């Protein structure tokens with residue numbers, strides 16, 4: 315019980331793990347991608363604001379420095395005079411210094427008359443060989459929804475730096491804009507992630523439901539219902555898997571049907587001679603018989619035992635034919651084997667008054683196991699004699715047709731009715747059961763022949779006219795090499 319329940323639930327547990335694993339990795343991957351996109355968007359947005367702020371602040375500084383550069387004398391009162399005319403600058407703080415960094419004007423009045431040695435001012439006033447006219451400096455910081463920008467440009471008069479314009483601006487409006495943009499991008503990211511999570515749950519559920527279908531079908535097949543089919547729907551790899559599964563169960567069903575038919579046919583066939591033996595022995599034991607009758611009955615028992623013997627030998631031969639490999643095949647001519655079989659059956663043919671004709675001129679080499687060829691020729695010729703009529707004939711002809719070697723076994727016997735032709739290669743099939751039993755036939759000879767022919771890449775066909783005769787034609791691919799003819 316424990317084992318059954320383990321095997322029943324095991325695959326389900328595996329499924330849910332796989333399902334969670336796939337869904338989780340899908341969610342994590344999309345989360346990382348969205349996060350990167352999110353960071354990239356906010357960085358780009360901040361960069362755009364930075365660039366626009368930088369150009370506007372530097373422009374304002376330069377405007378002020380150009381105006382101041384026109385002054386004859388640079389001191390606190392001249393600078394204050396000119397700055398008061400520049401109201402349109404709209405900045406938080408404006409500082410004008412001389413070339414040493416001493417403040418000539420401060421809109422907040424905090425540093426007026428003092429040295430203001432801020433890094434931006436020092437950098438703007440820094441005159442080197444490469445920067446003889448100072449530097450334009452811009453510094454920008456965004457925090458808590460505030461854009462803190464600082465810019466400084468040198469005041470250049472007749473080619474030399476005479477001072478510096480320094481501006482600061484705390485832009486809350488633009489800061490709020492950046493904040494709201496970032497919030498919106500974040501909200502979209504979360505919204506998309508939620509959609510991705512819902513999608514992956516739905517997708518993995520659907521996926522595992524379909525896998526479940528196959529697993530339950532497997533369990534049904536395991537329990538022996540080979541007729542069960544799985545219907546996957548859709549048009550993806552799982553559908554192909556489902557179709558393959560159905561093909562497999564169909565093949566299983568066919569082979570299972572064949573196996574059970576074989577078992578029932580075989581036991582039925584074996585039962586008949588066994589029943590006869592039992593009947594004969596009972597008769598001998600229960601009745602007072604004279605010696606002559608007892609001898610006759612014992613003879614009959616021997617015949618039945620012989621028939622059982624032949625049947626089991628043929629069954630073994632059929633099993634061996636089905637399991638054999640190509641390893642021992644060789645390229646041989648067919649004529650020597652035909653002659654050998656003819657020699658073996660000559661006496662039987664004479665007894666049955668059947669003339670044997672061999673037309674072996676068109677012999678062509680074939681790739682086959684000699685034993686296999688012997689079995690084919692023997693069974694076909696034996697039938698040609700067994701199911702012939704007194705005074706009839708049996709002809710074996712070898713020929714070549716295009717790239718094939720052809721073996722033809724033609725008799726002038728009783729023939730096979732049309733409706734029976736398609737069945738003669740089936741195991742235990744006999745057209746006339748009574749007659750076959752009389753001749754000791756088990757109905758296995760042609761089944762063995764067909765199995766061997768097919769295994770050697772050949773084909774077998776039969777044509778027959780009742781009361782005129784039957785022709786079996788076996789075709790193998792020809793192998794044109796120099797081979798010993800003996």
Ligand SMILES: Nc1ncnc2c1ncn2[C@@H]1O[C@H](COP(=O)(O)OP(=O)(O)OP(=O)(O)O)[C@@H](O)[C@H]1O
Nearest residue numbers: 697701729744745746750755756757758759760784
């Ligand atoms: N040349 C033939 N002419 C007429 N009927 C034939 C001929 N060959 C086969 N048959 C019919 O086909 C049946 C199947 O033949 P098959 O060789 O498989 O079995 P069998 O001859 O009855 O027994 P086994 O060959 O196993 O001893 C035969 O019983 C017979 O009725």
Ligand SMILES: [Mg+2]
Nearest residue numbers: 693697759760
């Ligand atoms: Mg036979």
